[in-house]
Structure formats: C-alpha cells, structure tokens
Amino acid sequence: MGLKIVVLAKQVPDTRNVGKDAMKADGTVNRAALPAIFNPEDLNALEQALRLKDKYKGATISVLTMGPGRAADIIREGFYRGADQGYLLTDRAFAGSDTLATSYAISCAIKKIKDFDLIIAGRQAIDGDTAQVGPQVAEKLNLPQITYAEEVISVENEKIVVRRRLERGVETVESALPAVITVNATAPDCRPRNAKLVMKYKHAKTITERQSESEDYIDLTADRPYLNIEEWSVNDIETDINWLGLSGSPTKVKKIENVVFQAKEAKRLTPADEEIDELMKELIANHTIG
Template sequence: MDIVVLVKQVPNTTDVKLDKNTGNLIREGLESIMNPDDRNALEFALQIKAEYGGTITMVSMGPPQAVDVLSEAMGMGADKGLLLSDMAFAGADTWATSYTLGKAIEKIERFDLIICGRQAIDGDTAQIGPQVADFLDIPQITYVTDIETVSNKEVIVKRRLEDGHERVASQLPALLTILGGANNPRYPNIGGLLAACEENAPLAAWNAADIGVMVNDVGLAGSLTHVIKTYVPKFKRQGETLEGTTAEVVRQLIQHLGKSEGASACKAVAATCRLMADTKQEGI
C-alpha cells in the first residue's frame, strides 16, 4: 500500500495577539508548526503501513524552511519527503496550489491512497483535497474520522456529517481528508528526526521545472481568485474596560447588562439588577 500524505507548514494561529495601537498581528514568537489535521492524516497512513506495508511519501508545497515539517513527518515514521518550493509558487490560491500538487503527484511513480488533513488552520478552506482528487481523476472522501478496512482494491471509512456519520466505500486509488481529532498522532522519535537531518536523507526539493509547469500557471500568476483588499474589521462596540475589585467589576457588569436591551434575554441579570437598585435605595 503506497501512500502519499499531503502536509502543510502553518503559523500557529491558536495564540494570536494584537498590537493594541495598530490592531496588527504580533508576529514575534509565532511559531511554525505542522498543520494539526495533517498530523492525523499521517497517523492513519502510519497505521495502514504498519498493517499492510508499503511506503509513505510526504508532499508539501512551501518555502525552503517548510522542510522542517517533512523532517518531523519522517521522525514520526514517513519514508520520503518531497518539498515543492519555488518563488513562482508563492501567492497561490487553491486552484494554483492543487494544480502544483497534482502535477507533482503525477510524477510520483505509484500510489494507492492520498491522505490529507481536512483543512489548514491558516486558510480553513478545505479545498485542496477535493481539488487534487479531481485533478488526478480519483474519488474523494472528506471529513473522515476512521478508516475501517483497506484492501488492494477498496477502502472503507467513516465520514462525519453534521448530524451523524456515514460509512463509505471507495475504489482505489482514492483521496481521503481526515478530520482533526480522528486519532492520536504519535510523537516523532529522536532517531528518526536525526536521520531526517542527515545529508543523504530521502528528502527532495522540486521546483517549477522539475514538475514541468509553466510559471504563469502556478502561484499568484496562475491563481483564479485574488485578494483585492484586506482590512481590519471595525466593530461598533462600546469597548469599556471595567475597573475595580473582582466584586466591583462583576457588579458593574451586571448593571451594564441590566440597563441594556440584553436584560430581557436573561432573567437572572434583570433580577439581580433590580435587587442592586433596591439595596441602593435602602442604603439612602
């Protein structure tokens, strides 16, 4: 069972902080990580390999430093890493990205299964999986939470829906996108990590010429969608910071809520507010 796993290096966006004056993102200390869902994808690939043998090839598109996620994947047990890196790939939308990944996968001799994370935390589009599947003309199953069985011809998986799940069978080769939390990804082992850093480690970097694409068809130039404006959203909020001891700020908060139209939504707030008003009058 030869498996290709798509992986992306992303900034860790779970701990975002803003500059209070400019409203801009504070990038200092923002680390780069392997996209969380991709970790689950790789874990399934490793489990399948343990049972059926075969090789796992990691494919990533990104700047040269994205090689780190490939090394990490090899530390977890992947066999090979392929980094698609070229200035020409920069600024790609999902159309151009899936074209680039698809052209590279076509060059890989054989695969039975492509596994990727459902979506990346820096874009949240969930488009790359289905688009790569369509590029390669293979079936796709998205939102996979469990892989039940794999044979030479078929894979049976569990797919999550909003109100339940489906069991779906697909002919091979197929592409699966894995939901975060579907399994518990293993930690990389030190030996594997060190091996991935050696000079003869099975890591390759391919540029536009290596995958046989025209520069105009990839990256920003090959994209069909373009960002024409970005802005910091403005909110019509009062934005008042309450100050004082814990008891005081909580009291102020209840009073503010009680005076607002939100009071009608919460009986407890309205009642407490009335109580506060009564106590105050008694005090006078």
C-alpha cells in the first residue's frame, strides 16, 4: 500500500499588503478586504509531500484546508502541483476560532479522512505567526510531532526520519508513524504549477461552487470524479459544538490597537555633505561612536 499523506494548508490574507479596512470592530480580521494567498510555509510543506510522492511509488497526497468557500483555491493550487485529493472544511460554526478551536476542527476532519500515514503542515501562518496549530492537531490526534522540519529524509519500515532546523543547529530525529510534521521556510521552495495538471484540474470545484454556476454550466464530476473537491460542513464531521468557534476558544481578543508611536521630535536631515559631516562630529563628540 502506498504512503498516504495529508497536507494541511491555509489561505491567508497577504499581511505584507494591509490596508486600513483590515480589521473589523470586534477585533477579528476582515479577510474579505485583503488579497488571499497560499500560506508560504504551507507551500514548503506541500513540496516535502510532493518529494515523497516522487520518491515512493503509490504515495498519494490530500490537501485539507479550513476557511471560507474561496479557500477552495488552495486545493486547486495543490492539484496544479501534484496533489490527488482535496477537502475544504467550511462552516460559520468555525468562525472566530483561536488556534485551539481550529486544531480541534481540523483533527475531527482528519479523523474522518481516517486512512493516513503522515500529516505535513507549514510551521506557521503569516497572519498569526503562532506555530500552534501543527502541535495542537498532533496532540488532539495523540500523535508524535516533529516541528521545524527542513527535510523529510525517509519514510521506511514504519519510521520517518526528519532533519530539523533549530536556532543554533541541526537535529535529525526518527519517529514512529503516523506523525505530524511542520515545515520551515528554510526548506526548499515549492515547485511551480504543472501546465498539464492545470489543464486537468482547472474545473475542479466544490459542490457549492458548482451550484452557484450559471444555468448552462455542465457538471463534469460524474465523468471525472477527480474534479470534485470534497466540501465538509460541521454536520459532515463528528464534533462537540462547544469546542468550536468562539465558544471553543480559550483565548479572547480584549483589545486591538493601531500603533501610534510616541511623537518624539526627530531631527530632520538631508543627505547633504555638511549635514552628514555635522552628524558624525556630534556622534563622535558624545561617544556614541568612535
């Protein structure tokens, strides 16, 4: 039997391009106002999965994402690079989840997928930078975790060997399977889309996307079942509703502030030679430099 890999990926607002409508009054993120991208480290995770698929015959990759309907884009991006199956977990019941409620929902979806050997995710997402969902999913599923992975070296004889990048060094660890691996940005970048796969999967859609098409839309999934992106709501997975969304989130946002620097009056200079000369004389005189 081939190796079965689940990649956890998140669609994130591109926090490098934030406008002033980015936050809602309740302190949560107004995702609609921002460009949405594939979380960068999740692409590093996908690449590790794809390398395993290249290396081990019969390996398959499922991409699991949680988010609004448009997060189906993430699954299509996964298909275009070599993923085989996609699951979109989407429901208003998940809104307002902190990392723990998110991890719980994801772990319930993974229990439904059931048959897997390896879960690979990015170390952290750029909208929160918490690095918590990977380890928390592992805990919820009672699986070992290997964080800060840079390379999955091998998956053989029911063991996985991974090289990790730590602050001051490198560690090689071995774990029993199944296991959860989180991948660093220092791992190799993800390969680009494959043109043939783009052709094959560009009409891959969730049921909601198919239903919202115009009347002359022809549903191809009967002939080509691979074009179906599985869409799961809270009713499709087994959960305790108290552990989801805001009620399942122990952390609350008390306050959000835009940053106002204390106005310190900076001395304004231009690059003119005499001004730089004067500045250097000043810094040397007061022993800041020299």
